[in-house]
Amino acid sequence: MKPEITIIYCTQCKWLLRAGWMAQELLQTFETEIAGVKLQPGTGGIYEVWIDAEQVFSFKTSRRFPQPKELKRLIRDIIAPEKDLGHNDRGI
Amino acid sequence: MKPEITIIYCTQCKWLLRAGWMAQELLQTFETEIAGVKLQPGTGGIYEVWIDAEQVFSFKTSRRFPQPKELKRLIRDIIAPEKDLGHNDRGI
Numbered sequence: 001m002k003p004e005i006t007i008i009y010c011t012q013c014k015w016l017l018r019a020g021w022m023a024q025e026l027l028q029t030f031e032t033e034i035a036g037v038k039l040q041p042g043t044g045g046i047y048e049v050w051i052d053a054e055q056v057f058s059f060k061t062s063r064r065f066p067q068p069k070e071l072k073r074l075i076r077d078i079i080a081p082e083k084d085l086g087h088n089d090r091g092i
Numbered sequence: 093m094k095p096e097i098t099i100i101y102c103t104q105c106k107w108l109l110r111a112g113w114m115a116q117e118l119l120q121t122f123e124t125e126i127a128g129v130k131l132q133p134g135t136g137g138i139y140e141v142w143i144d145a146e147q148v149f150s151f152k153t154s155r156r157f158p159q160p161k162e163l164k165r166l167i168r169d170i171i172a173p174e175k176d177l178g179h180n181d182r183g184i
Contacts, residue, residue, distance in 0.1 A: 011123050038130040039119055
């Protein structure tokens with residue numbers, strides 16, 4: 001079964017747009033490897049990225065937002081280690 | 093339990109962008125009424141909108157794409173009949 005990615009974002013902080021942008025980045029890169037990306041409203045400064053039941057990024061822990069390149073490498077290393085991310089998202 | 097909306101879109105037809113746009117429209121309007129919106133890649137000209145296990149829109153049946161206003165009224169009538177959609181999305 002393909003994994004599902006969830007992005008939980010803070011509605012009070014108006015983070016829907018950046019969450020929506022990141023969802024589309026991930027769907028473009030992992031089009032065939034994931035079951036989908038769920039955008040989930042939250043509150044209180046939350047911005048987290050999960051693969052199924054595993055949290056892979058948290059704003060509260062990192063005190064910053066993930067760049068697409070960084071998040072794609074994190075996700076790739078878990079769900080498709082052999083996948084080449086291409087010149088856009090390869091090196092950090 | 094809040095309902096989850098799923099938008100299944102055709103990757104071959106490059107319909108991610110319109111699906112991503114619609115997801116953000118729905119999340120903005122139904123911020124407190126839904127558990128989230130899942131964007132799900134598909135193929136073969138698919139563009140469907142589901143509320144949990146109930147299909148509420150299908151491109152294959154309608155032969156066109158839903159306007160936000162129309163889709164919001166469809167969803168509102170099912171998940172929050174008493175909700176006023178505001179001047180933007182009220183009248184058809």
